[in-house]
Amino acid sequence: MKQLSIFVENKVGSLAEVTRILKEAGINLRAVASFDSPSYGILRVIVDDPEHARELLLSEKHAVKMTDVLAVELVDKPGALDGALQRLAEAGISINYVYSFVLRKEAEPLMVLHVSDMEQGRRVLQEAGLRVVDKLDS
Amino acid sequence: MIWAKEETLSRKEIQQIQLNRLKEQVEWAYTRVQPYREKMDAVGVRPEHIQSLNDLKLLPFTKKQDFRDHYPFGLFAVEREKLKRIHASSGTTGKPTVVGYTAADMDNWTENVSRIAVMGGATAADMVQICFGYGMFTGALGLHAGLENIGATVAPTSSGNTKKQIMFMQDLKTTLLVATPSYALHIAEVARSMGIDPQKDLHVRIGLFGGEGMTEAMRDEMHRLWGPDMKVTQNYGMSELNGPGVSGECLELCGMHINEDHFIAEIIDPATGEVLPEGEKGELVITCLTKKALPMLRYRTMDITRLFYEPCRCGRTTARMESLSGRTDDMLIIRGVNVFPTQIEEVLLQIPEIGPHYEIIVERIGHLDTMKIQVELADDSLFDSYAGLEALEKKIRGGLRSILGLDAEIKLLAPGSLPRFEGKAKRVTDKRKDLGLNC
Incomplete structure (x- = not known):
């Protein structure tokens, strides 16, 4: 699945500026995570139309990068995430970051993962019987 | 107290010493330093053309770039073996500016710093703490020698480790502090945060500040933190001109007295190089009159100031320069x-x-x-x-x-x-x- 990483300065309103641009274009945010240091932050988002969102943000002079992530469907019960993470650890794959989808109507939760070896990570998860989602159904 | 009789000569006497030494120094530089000879030849000036102080303006300027072009020893007038010491300061790019001293240069340097220390209130009874970084920079060792020379006791505590500085200050009963003004203020703040009141619990009564300019706002702050009775002066120098000891404030605080028997000061328009009349503000240009290892003729300091020549209330008759009001280049001074x-x-x-x-x-x-x-x-x-x-x-x-x-x-x-x-x-x-x- 495609994710957008937006490099933002750590100052008042910088995140709101990004969400404003997406809202005005009617682009829905499916998952969002932000990591910050005292001076800058990386906002990671999954949106309905990443290509369009990327162009919009670039046209407003934002620093955006599109990257691949794994979106894994989990059953909504204790230990589900643990199961997935254990498999990856056993396969020697390290996790760079993980975050979750905001809300999914009548569907299982989705976790977003970025791992050291994306191809192998996908295989390990699929072999464990987990569904890796590549496209959002709109 | 006034350290040397040269600080109270009449204008005529000062000018006579300056002219004699200038002639000797131009001859010395011309005959021994190729870059000086080439520059003077290029404008058709020979040592014998210098017959009055007014002829000084015939000489080409020396710039920081000359140090870079002739790095490291190309501007020196004596063999490396004749040097007692090397110092250096940061250059505009890459290579630093290397300076050196003969034994006589070191003695003159020490003498000049002694005068400035005494001007700022230092005496043989003082317990001195030098909080400048020791090393290739001239500040620490310059003040060190000058203060030892007047009979003071010197603790070379160097810079940094502020809590330890304060411990020494308490235990040694330090009376005189040498530092950049901003570091002196920082020491006082740290002392207060440790529950030590610099005014009551410490014994520092004199601050000799340099390495960066001190504004009047900083001086006021110094008094607020260290006490209204502290003698707060600043002094001026740079490694190309030996180091500290070019000029310093006396306790009248009306400009920095220039050691005129060792340095001739001029003020020029930095754009045209033209010498400006007395009292006008411009770039300070210094000619060293006694430096033998590394003669400096009309060195452009890039510092902006003004000169005035009236005798001072302190009894000294030497010319004074105002607090620096900026630079002609983009050099920044950060923590000295x-x-x-x-x-x-x-x-x-x-x-x-x-x-x-x-x-x-x-x-x-x-x-x-x-x-x-x-x-x-x-x-x-x-x-x-x-x-x-x-x-x-x-x-x-x-x-x-x-x-x-x-x-x-x-x-x-x-x-x-x-x-x-x-x-x-x-x-x-x-x-x-x-x-x-x-x-």
């Missing part, structure tokens, strides 16, 4: 360290992950100078890597520290977010400018 934006630029340009645009922001936070450098990421390759961005910050900081010896805060920005300039780029914002007037 000379920093040229070009040095920073060199470091940044060697790091491929960042672009060529940058901005330097200098501020005084509390009493310490801080330098923040904003740079743009070159491309999107690191946008998604937090670890990569952190490693990049660390790499930039490390590169700057090894060149400048200073820590800087790094701020990474998205590509294209810094302003672009069509003419001369404005890369430096110095928020410290709070100049005060002296007299």
Whole structure:
């Protein structure tokens, strides 16, 4: 699945500026995570139309990068995430970051993962019987 | 007290000494230093053309660039074996400025610093703590020798480790502090945070400050923290002119007395090089009258000031220079360290992950100078890597520290977010400018 990483300065309103641009274009945010240091932050988002969102943000002079992530469907019960993470650890794959989808109507939760070896990570998860989602159904 | 009789001569007597020494010095430089000879020949001036002090203006200027062109010993007039000491200061790019001293130069240097120390109130009874960094910079060892020479007791505590400085200050009952003004203020703040009142619990009664300019606002702050009775003076020098000891404030605080039997001061228009009339503000140009190892004829200091020649209430008759009011180049003094934006630029340009645009922001936070450098990421390759961005910050900081010896805060920005300039780029914002007037 495609994710957008937006490099933002750590100052008042910088995140709101990004969400404003997406809202005005009617682009829905499916998952969002932000990591910050005292001076800058990386906002990671999954949106309905990443290509369009990327162009919009670039046209407003934002620093955006599109990257691949794994979106894994989990059953909504204790230990589900643990199961997935254990498999990856056993396969020697390290996790760079993980975050979750905001809300999914009548569907299982989705976790977003970025791992050291994306191809192998996908295989390990699929072999464990987990569904890796590549496209959002709109 | 006045240390030397040369500080109270009549104008005529001072000028006679200056002329005699100037002739000798021009001859010395012309016959022994090829770059001086070439420059003088190029404008058709020979040593015998110097017949009055007014003829000084016939001589070409010497600039910091000359040190770079003739690095390290090309401007020296004596063989390396005749040198007693080498010092250095930061250059505009890459190589530092190397200076050296004969035994006689060292004696003159010490004498000049002694005069300035006594001017600022120092006596043989003082317990001195020198909080300048010891090393290639001239500040620490210059003050060190001058204060030992007047009979004071000197503790070379060097810079940094402020709590230990304060411990020594208490235990040794230090009476005289040598530091940059901003470090002196910082020491007082740290002392207070430790529950020590500098006015009541410490014994410091004299501050001899240098390495960076001191504004009147800083002097007021010094009195607030160290006590209204502290004798707070500043002095001036630079390694090309021996080091400290060119001039210093007496307790009348009406400008810095120049040691005129060793230095001739002129003020020029930095754009045209023309000598300006007395009292006008411009770039200070100094000719050294006694320096043998490294003669300096009409050295452009890049410092902006004004000269005045009336005798002072303190009894000295030497010319005085006003507190510096800026630089003609873009040199910054940060925590007493000379920093040229070009040095920073060199470091940044060697790091491929960042672009060529940058901005330097200098501020005084509390009493310490801080330098923040904003740079743009070159491309999107690191946008998604937090670890990569952190490693990049660390790499930039490390590169700057090894060149400048200073820590800087790094701020990474998205590509294209810094302003672009069509003419001369404005890369430096110095928020410290709070100049005060002296007299």
